[in-house]
Amino acid sequence: xxxxxxxxxxxxxxxxxxxxxxxxxxxxxxxxxxxxxxxxxxxxxxxxxxxxxxxxxxxxxxxxxxxxxxxxxxxxxxxxxxxxxxxxxxxxxxxxxxxxxxxxxxxxxxxxxxxxxxxxxxxxxxxxxxxxxxxxxxxxxxxxxxxxxxxxxxxxxxxxxxxxxxxxxxxxxxxxxxxxxxxxxxxxxxxxxxxxxxxxxxxxxxxxxxxxxxxxxxxxxxxxxxxxxxxxxxxxxxxxxxxxxxxxxxxxxxxxxxxxxxxxxxxxxxxx
Amino acid sequence: xxxxxxxxxxxxxxxxxxxxxxxxxxxxxxxxxxxxxxxxxxxxxxxxxxxxxxxxxxxxxxxxxxxxxxxxxxxxxxxxxxxxxxxxxxxxxxxxxxxxxxxxxxxxxxxxxxxxxxxxxxxxxxxxxxxxxxxxxxxxxxxxxxxxxxxxxxxxxxxxxxxxxxxxxxxxxxxxxxxxxxxxxxxxxxxxxxxxxxxxxxxxxxxxxxxxxxxxxxxxxxxxxxxxxxxxxxxxxxxxxxxxxxxxxxxxxxxxxxxxxxxxxxxxxxxxxxxxxxxxxxxxxx
Numbered sequence: 001x002x003x004x005x006x007x008x009x010x011x012x013x014x015x016x017x018x019x020x021x022x023x024x025x026x027x028x029x030x031x032x033x034x035x036x037x038x039x040x041x042x043x044x045x046x047x048x049x050x051x052x053x054x055x056x057x058x059x060x061x062x063x064x065x066x067x068x069x070x071x072x073x074x075x076x077x078x079x080x081x082x083x084x085x086x087x088x089x090x091x092x093x094x095x096x097x098x099x100x101x102x103x104x105x106x107x108x109x110x111x112x113x114x115x116x117x118x119x120x121x122x123x124x125x126x127x128x129x130x131x132x133x134x135x136x137x138x139x140x141x142x143x144x145x146x147x148x149x150x151x152x153x154x155x156x157x158x159x160x161x162x163x164x165x166x167x168x169x170x171x172x173x174x175x176x177x178x179x180x181x182x183x184x185x186x187x188x189x190x191x192x193x194x195x196x197x198x199x200x201x202x203x204x205x206x207x208x209x210x211x212x213x214x215x216x217x218x219x220x221x222x223x224x225x226x227x228x229x230x231x232x233x234x235x236x237x238x239x240x241x242x243x244x245x246x247x248x249x250x251x252x253x254x255x256x257x258x259x260x261x262x263x264x265x266x267x268x269x270x271x272x
Numbered sequence: 273x274x275x276x277x278x279x280x281x282x283x284x285x286x287x288x289x290x291x292x293x294x295x296x297x298x299x300x301x302x303x304x305x306x307x308x309x310x311x312x313x314x315x316x317x318x319x320x321x322x323x324x325x326x327x328x329x330x331x332x333x334x335x336x337x338x339x340x341x342x343x344x345x346x347x348x349x350x351x352x353x354x355x356x357x358x359x360x361x362x363x364x365x366x367x368x369x370x371x372x373x374x375x376x377x378x379x380x381x382x383x384x385x386x387x388x389x390x391x392x393x394x395x396x397x398x399x400x401x402x403x404x405x406x407x408x409x410x411x412x413x414x415x416x417x418x419x420x421x422x423x424x425x426x427x428x429x430x431x432x433x434x435x436x437x438x439x440x441x442x443x444x445x446x447x448x449x450x451x452x453x454x455x456x457x458x459x460x461x462x463x464x465x466x467x468x469x470x471x472x473x474x475x476x477x478x479x480x481x482x483x484x485x486x487x488x489x490x491x492x493x494x495x496x497x498x499x500x501x502x503x504x505x506x507x508x509x510x511x512x513x514x515x516x517x518x519x520x521x522x523x524x525x526x527x528x529x530x531x532x533x534x535x536x537x538x539x540x541x542x543x544x545x546x547x548x549x550x551x552x553x554x555x556x557x558x
Contacts, residue, residue: 012365015358019372025432026375028398029387037396086283093276101280104287110543111291112493114517115535118528119297120290122311127289142290145283174275203380205496220382224500227386236396239386246383254378258371265440 026247033240040237050237054245057226057238059215061245067133068202068218074137075201079144080194084186086145087152088178092161102153109146116142117210124211131213139211140201148193151264155189156182192264195257202250219246298539301532308526320533329508329516330534337512340423341491347431348487349480352438357472359439360446374436381433385500388429392416392501419509422502426510429497434490438483445479446472485549489542513538 034046042049055061090102120139129135163185164177172180183190205220214225223242227234254261303317324330355373359366376384391397392415404411415425449472457467473480495514498504504511504519511519517538521531 015365015369019369022372022376022432022436025387025391026379029390032390032396039395082282082286085279089276089279089283093279095277097277098280101284101287104291105283108287108291110489110539110546111295112514112535112538112542114493114495114514114531115298115539116291116294118517118521118532118535119294119301122301122306122528123294123297138286138290142286145286149283178279199378199380203382205380205382205500220380223386224382227389234393234395236390236393240390240396243383243387243390247379250378250380251375254375255371258374261374262440266444 026251029240029243029247033237033244037237039233040235042237050235050241051245053235053238054241058222061219063215064217064219064222065245067216067222068220070133071137071140071204071208071218072198072201074134075140075144076194076197078137078141079148079197080190082141083145083148083152083193084183084190085178086149087154087156087186088182090149091153091156092164092174102149105149106146108142113143113206117207121210131211131216133212133216133218136208136211136218137201139207140204141197144193144197144200147264148196151189151193152186155186159185188260188263191257192260195253195260196264198253199250203246298532298536301529302536304529306527306529306532308521308528316529320527320529321537323527324520324530324533324537327516327520327530329511329519330513332508333511333513333516336423336510337492337494337514340427340494340512341488343423344427344430344491345484345487347427348434348438349483351431351435352442352483353476353480355435355439356442356446360443370436370439373439376433376435377437379433381496382500384429384433385497388425388432389416389501392425416502417506419506422506422510426497426501429501430491430494434487438487441483441486442476442479445476448479449475481549481552485546488549489546492542492545493538 033050034042034048036042036044036046040050041053086101086105090098116139124130124132124135129138159182164172164174164181167177167181168174203220204218205224208216208218208221209224212221214222217225219242223239223246226242227239301312302320303315305313305316305319307313359369359373379387392399394400394412394414399415400409400411400413403409403415404413409415409421416422453471453475454467457471462470493514494512495518498510498512498515499518502510504515513534517531517534519525520534521528525531
């Protein structure tokens with residue numbers, strides 16, 4: 001192109017500044033969590049004081065992290081299994097209720113969290129899932145179903161039918177065809193589904209807020225509780241440390257699996 | 273191939289136990305006197321609905337939620353498209369830019385809100401100091417202290433968190449526009465602005481409407497960001513509709529019946545709004 005060099009330089013600099021605006025808050029919070037601050041555990045010199053506060057806050061960081069891990073694990077495992085099976089069913093088989101099932105699954109998208117959480121508080125007490133981490137994971141899985149079933153259905157639709165038909169002629173049943181022939185092909189989409197479930201479950205705040213008490217709080221809820229209970233003298237240092245602990249696994253996984261994240265969006269866009 | 277139904281069974285199980293049953297229960301609760309502590313006290317339709325509709329906070333909450341929705345949607349759609357146009361060509365430099373814009377999307381709404389809560393605090397955050405230095409506010413004040421500034425402070429969190437997300441959606445839309453269309457237009461002597469108006473915008477309409485649906489739905493249901501940054505304050509100035517549901521259930525009324533009634537109203541409103549927007553999409557693709 002014929003754009004002069006100085007113009008390109010200026011536009012590069014402006015673009016870099018814009019990018020900096022987006023990552024500056026992330027860099028700021030990491031630095032601040034280690035820096036000296038009045039009113040926090042880290043008052044003089046740099047160090048991990050804020051992380052130590054967090055470690056011993058009430059039930060302790062390990063408890064809250066464990067709560068987060070259980071919720072996330074339940075959500076990721078169930079989302080991948082349920083959506084892969086449902087995507088297979090909706091893509092490959094014709095039976096009464098086929099279209100209805102797919103439509104109802106998609107309609108979950110339209111329902112606000114709050115509309116389900118109010119009755120679920122009551123319903124969970126009846127079925128013994130009250131104040132339960134698994135219960136939170138189940139609700140999170142429900143809200144992953146529409147997008148992720150859709151992603152899996154598209155993935156199966158893209159595979160020619162002769163692939164598993166040949167296998168079935170050789171004596172495979174439909175389950176074996178799914179596990180041995182089709183799953184290796186749709187694996188990238190399963191990773192996408194798992195990543196979306198991870199990001200949602202790891203970060204979600206509202207569902208545990210309604211459904212579990214403070215000792216079963218995952219990390220995001222525990223951090224908000226911590227801030228509210230010390231209202232007036234807010235320990236910003238500990239809050240910043242908590243944000244970093246939340247951020248780190250999500251950012252690493254996100255950077256490592258970025259192309260799968262983008263893939264998930266491609267599927268969503270096809271729907272539109 | 274009826275056996276294929278078996279594979280959809282777990283999906284159906286989720287839908288029935290965690291979706292259909294709760295929705296039915298929501299309708300029952302909305303029509304019953306049902307308190308947080310006392311539980312079900314019997315059918316009282318339509319008392320909950322009249323109480324909700326006469327609540328002094330509802331009108332303001334609806335107005336505030338709509339104001340927030342309009343501002344956020346306009347900013348995110350424009351910025352999303354702008355960023356997408358900026359980085360749509362694949363190059364090493366653009367890949368770095370994309371990653372920077374997208375990285376905030378990996379943070380949760382709760383952690384983003386907590387992060388900005390610290391950024392906005394007069395004690396540790398730079399925002400107050402900078403604004404005070406520019407003479408725009410008092411050095412001991414907080415941007416969260418008045419309704420109007422708290423609204424914009426929250427919008428900034430959301431724009432930071434979601435711009436990359438909408439950039440990605442817009443980029444996928446841009447990629448579906450055939451390259452020879454641009455070339456033909458350029459041959460005919462069309463300028464950049466003309467190409468944007470006559471080719472990019474019309475062909476991007478389905479993508480833009482999809483982004484519109486996502487953004488409007490998400491904004492109408494705004495909860496985490498306001499709950500964490502302002503808790504609906506000061507003086508309920510930043511109370512959104514979904515926060516009001518929480519408020520009815522746990523704070524001001526401790527009344528699950530009223531919370532259920534408002535949830536049901538929000539659900540129905542959302543279905544109506546979404547189907548209107550979807551119609552806009554369908555008309556276009558004909």
